Amino acid sequence: MSRRNTWQDIREKVRRRIHRRDWAPGEMIPNEIALAGEFGCSRATMNRALRSLASDGLIDRRRKGGTRVALHPVRRAVFEIPVLRHEIEETGAVYGYRLVLREMAAPLGHAAPGIGAGAECLHLVAVHSGDGQPHAVEDRWIDPALPGLADAPFEGVSANEWLLEHVPYTSGELTISAEPADAGTADLLGLPQGTPLLCLNRVTLDGARIVTSVRLSYRPGHRLTTSL
The missing domain is CATH 1.10.10.10 (Winged helix-like DNA-binding domain superfamily/Winged helix DNA-binding domain)
Incomplete structure (x- = not known):
């Protein structure tokens, strides 16, 4: 048969x-x-x-x-949200993480409009490193209503890793840009202010609700690979 x-x-x-x-x-x-x-x-x-x-x-x-x-077939790029610890460890380097800032504040800067529905959000800034060398700065805003957020151990576990493990999402938006390092980011990466950086601005959603908005700023030389 x-x-x-x-x-x-x-x-x-x-x-x-x-x-x-x-x-x-x-x-x-x-x-x-x-x-x-x-x-x-x-x-x-x-x-x-x-x-x-x-x-x-x-x-x-x-x-x-x-x-x-289709008159003009579209090939879609597929991006996975990486766990930065895994990304660094896969290079053979020893991973390091340092939380620089944890505060409740009104979203500003790169934060996606509408996150937190007008309330103050959890704002985190952290540095991810490999073999003691800064790899990326994570500047993140998180919806304060997420379950378990108040007790999340962000002093020892990055928001990048905690969110992927504990919070579901249905879609997202990613913007890739080259931008000069501002004074704060340059200092955290150990670079001169104005150094060109690869920046990933990502908004993660669960339905229509914005879960988190993050900017990842990488040291020069970082490469981003995807599949089509």
């Missing part, structure tokens, strides 16, 4: 057709019922395969408007 096609099998077969230009960019493809009949699967299986291709940016699906091959 032959194995039934899974939605992953069908997704790859449709993907190959698109890559071969069996269906040209912008062209309407057969509907779900027709494709399900052709591939010998249920309509639900076909729908799952097409949803995956739409998520990958290869097709455009419109309710009551059919499905077309």
Whole structure:
């Protein structure tokens, strides 16, 4: 007995057709019922395969408007939120962590608008190091209503690591920029003020609620790698 096609099998077969230009960019493809009949699967299986291709940016699906091959296929970059301790230890260096500031304050600077719903937020500044050399400065704002936040041991465990372990999230936004080091960040990294730094500004959300907003400022030479 032959194995039934899974939605992953069908997704790859449709993907190959698109890559071969069996269906040209912008062209309407057969509907779900027709494709399900052709591939010998249920309509639900076909729908799952097409949803995956739409998520990958290869097709455009419109309710009551059919499905077309995307005119300009979009490849999405995939970023994982790294645990900075792991990132440093993987280089063979001995990890170090120092909490510089812990306070309750009104969000300002890089903090995402709307975090904390107008209340004061927990503001943390910490330095992550490898073999005693500063690696990155973590400047973070956290929604004060998060469960367990008041008792979180941030003097010994970074907010980066604690949040990933204890707080769920559904989505996020990441902005990458090159910026001159301000006086405070330069001092923490042991660099002259104005040194160009790689800065990652990340907002993490649970549904519509902002969990945390953080700026990570790295010493020169740091590399960021992702997959497409």
